[in-house]
Amino acid sequence: xxxxxxxxxxxxxxxxxxxxxxxxxxEEGLRVKESFPESKVDAISVGPPRCEAVIRRAMGMGAxxxxxxxxxxxxxxxxxxxxxxxxxxxxxxxxxxxFAGVMSEDGMNGQVGPMLAEMLGIPCATSVVCTRVxxxxxxxxxxxxxxxxxxxxxxxxxxxxxxxxxGINQPRYPSLSHMLRAKKAAIETISSDSLxxxxxxxxxxxxxxxQRRRSGRVLEGTPADKARELIGIxxxxxxxxx
Amino acid sequence: xxRSIAVIVDHAGGEINPATxxxxxxxxxxxxxxGGRILLVxxxxxxxxxxxxxxxxTKWPVIAVEVSGLVSYSGEVYKGVLSSLLSDLSPAYVxxxxxxxxxDLAPGLAVRLNAACVTGVExxxxxxxxxxxxxxxxxxxxxxxxSLSAETAVVTVQPGAxxxxxxxxxxxxTAIADADEDRVEFRKMEYSPRRSRSLGVREGQPKDSALSExxxxxxxxxxxxxxxxxxxVRQLSEIFxxxxxxxxxxxxxxxxxxxxxQVGLTGAVVAPELYVACxxxxxxxxxxxxxxxxxxxxxxxxxxxxxxxxxxxxVVEDLSTFIPILVEAWRNQARGSAHL
Numbered sequence: 108x109x110x111x112x113x114x115x116x117x118x119x120x121x122x123x124x125x126x127x128x129x130x131x132x133x134e135e136g137l138r139v140k141e142s143f144p145e146s147k148v149d150a151i152s153v154g155p156p157r158c159e160a161v162i163r164r165a166m167g168m169g170a171x172x173x174x175x176x177x178x179x180x181x182x183x184x185x186x187x188x189x190x191x192x193x194x195x196x197x198x199x200x201x202x203x204x205x206f207a208g209v210m211s212e213d214g215m216n217g218q219v220g221p222m223l224a225e226m227l228g229i230p231c232a233t234s235v236v237c238t239r240v241x242x243x244x245x246x247x248x249x250x251x252x253x254x255x256x257x258x259x260x261x262x263x264x265x266x267x268x269x270x271x272x273x274g275i276n277q278p279r280y281p282s283l284s285h286m287l288r289a290k291k292a293a294i295e296t297i298s299s300d301s302l303x304x305x306x307x308x309x310x311x312x313x314x315x316x317x318q319r320r321r322s323g324r325v326l327e328g329t330p331a332d333k334a335r336e337l338i339g340i341x342x343x344x345x346x347x348x349x
Numbered sequence: 350x351x352r353s354i355a356v357i358v359d360h361a362g363g364e365i366n367p368a369t370x371x372x373x374x375x376x377x378x379x380x381x382x383x384g385g386r387i388l389l390v391x392x393x394x395x396x397x398x399x400x401x402x403x404x405x406x407t408k409w410p411v412i413a414v415e416v417s418g419l420v421s422y423s424g425e426v427y428k429g430v431l432s433s434l435l436s437d438l439s440p441a442y443v444x445x446x447x448x449x450x451x452x453d454l455a456p457g458l459a460v461r462l463n464a465a466c467v468t469g470v471e472x473x474x475x476x477x478x479x480x481x482x483x484x485x486x487x488x489x490x491x492x493x494x495x496s497l498s499a500e501t502a503v504v505t506v507q508p509g510a511x512x513x514x515x516x517x518x519x520x521x522x523t524a525i526a527d528a529d530e531d532r533v534e535f536r537k538m539e540y541s542p543r544r545s546r547s548l549g550v551r552e553g554q555p556k557d558s559a560l561s562e563x564x565x566x567x568x569x570x571x572x573x574x575x576x577x578x579x580x581x582v583r584q585l586s587e588i589f590x591x592x593x594x595x596x597x598x599x600x601x602x603x604x605x606x607x608x609x610x611q612v613g614l615t616g617a618v619v620a621p622e623l624y625v626a627c628x629x630x631x632x633x634x635x636x637x638x639x640x641x642x643x644x645x646x647x648x649x650x651x652x653x654x655x656x657x658x659x660x661x662x663x664v665v666e667d668l669s670t671f672i673p674i675l676v677e678a679w680r681n682q683a684r685g686s687a688h689l
Contacts, residue, residue, distance in 0.1 A: 127599075183493070186456070186466070187459075187460070190460075209452075212488060213486060215468075215469060215484075215486055215487075215488075216466075216468050217452050218455075218456040218466055220456075221456035222459070222466070225428075225457040225460035225461060226460060229544070230425055230544040231424060231453075231457060232424065232545075233424075233449070233452055233453040234449050234452065234453070248548065250551065251449065251453070252449065252553065253361075253448075253449045253450070253550070254361075254448060254449060254614075254615070256552070256553045256554050257550050257551065257552065257553050258550070258551045258552075258553045259422065259449075259547075259550055259551075260547070260548035260550070261423070261545055261546065261547050261548055262545065262546050263544060263545045264543075267544075272615075273599070273602040274598070274608075277603075277604070307498065308464070308465035308466075309465040309466070309467060309495050309496065309497050309498065309499070309502070310495065310496060310498065311493045312476075312481065312494050312495070312496045313493070314486070314491050314492070314493050314494070315491070315492050316490075316492065317485065317489055317492045318492065319658050320658060320659050321645060321659055321660055321661045323660055323661070323663055324661065324662050325657075325663045325665065326662060326664050330670060330671050330674050331674055333666060333671070334674045334675040334677070334678035335678050335682075337646065337662060337664060337675065337678075338675070338678045338679050339682075340662060341623070341646075342682065344623075344644060346590075346622060346623045346644065347589055347679060348588055348590050349683060
């Protein structure tokens with residue numbers, strides 16, 4: 108492991124919290140529960156022991172149960188493997204709706220949700236910015252954010268998978284009462300080794316800093332030095348007002 | 350014989366998404382390493398016109414699969430039709446643009462084809478006699494190389510990362526390989542979706558024309574941290590001539606800035622003379638919206654911010670302290686010149 112990889116590891120660790128897109132996914136699930144109060148929300152996560160804090164946060168937001176598919180620290184775990192572990196645990200449950208973030212902030216693959224849907228044989232809509240379960244509770248209508256400021260609307264029969272885009276809602280903060288309950292609540296923990304799962308088909312073999320696409324001149328000195336130099340550069344190019 | 354490379358065409362409203370031609374360039378680069386021929390695959394209801402446009406542009410064989418009722422993209426129909434078509438054709442690589450359509454389609458299709466799936470590919474590299482890819486992680490702070498251990502791979506190509514395949518380039522490089530395949534093949538397939546139905550494409554957010562007309566854009570990202578600092582960024586735009594204020598997606602999601610002011614993949618694509626990125630992390634989703642800018646200044650307290658890779662001038666400072674100093678420096682110099 109070279110210096111750069113170490114930096115990535117520590118950056119990834121310091122970043123460790125619930126993925127922002129997943130916060131929106133939990134929130135959207137809780138809103139469905141508010142419309143259909145007899146329903147339950149389970150929060151499921153795959154990962155090393157530190158994931159437990161994320162699951163408890165979801166329960167603090169209002170999720171009823173937490174399920175932790177526990178693995179070792181597996182950096183860059185392929186999404187296919189993650190999805191297959193969740194499929195193995197959820198295939199026997201009667202879930203009507205699955206919510207996931209459109210992608211993770213670290214891996215940025217955007218694959219776990221749609222792969223899980225395929226493994227479970229259910230319809231899937233990605234990049235969703237609006238959801239509504241029909242009154243007969245047999246279908247969900249969604250709007251997907253697509254290019255050019257348009258939205259692609261569709262209806263899916265339940266059970267269905269929805270991956271949510273940010274902006275769909277403002278995720279709530281965990282409430283004190285939920286947090287107290289979550290602290291005491293048991294989390295179902297399953298060893299990932301005990302589950303049937305897909306063999307990886309791809310692997311991250313190297314990491315490096317992004318390539319520079321521009322000159323990237325870094326200004327040095329005190330903030331005042333940098334400010335003077337920057338104004339000078341912009342004036343030369345007549346890009347500031349006189 | 351080498352297996353083929355299939356490019357799935359992204360189109361809507363009778364227009365081919367230009368990112369498809371960038372995915373085509375990626376396919377060409379894959380072919381340079383592994384050989385084989387490139388096929389374009391397009392799905393829709395009435396494809397005569399699109400197929401001839403594709404053929405004209407690339408000179409590659411086109412398979413046009415006409416499905417009655419398929420007026421716009423449907424994940425269920427695309428996955429159903431393509432999994433059966435591609436099982437027959439057995440391409441080694443399936444390429445498509447990493448658009449909302451490609452992102453929706455690729456992972457599920459890969460599962461059906463028992464293929465690897467690599468999303469948001471930014472470059473194609475040689476790995477012995479095989480292909481590997483690089484893609485962004487951690488908001489663009491890291492470029493990761495991904496290699497494959499499967500026979501087949503479904504790949505989505507990040508818009509903005511590859512040149513668009515030019516009509517002339519395609520003709521020159523494919524003149525020999527595809528000379529005997531001057532054709533468009535139409536197929537008809539019936540496929541009624543069972544678990545989903547389209548409710549049509551709707552108007553979402555309007556764009557703000559101020560962004561396309563501005564000489565200078567001052568843009569704020571999540572790094573501003575507070576609404577007070579956002580005010581500072583707005584004030585900064587006053588020192589520039591004909592400046593507009595914009596933001597990256599997270600600030601719009603927070604409700605701090607209206608969506609029409611969003612720059613990036615899902616917002617406006619802008620190309621001002623000067624782009625000042627304040628507290629923007631520089632994820633590719635944002636960068637593709639401003640990469641055409643003339644001159645880029647990035648201000649961010651994180652020295653590892655990906656935005657610096659796309660900047661001409663980098664300032665590693667905290668916005669809340671630096672912007673007032675910058676405005677003051679501008680005032681002093683303006684005053685200085687007034688006395689000349």
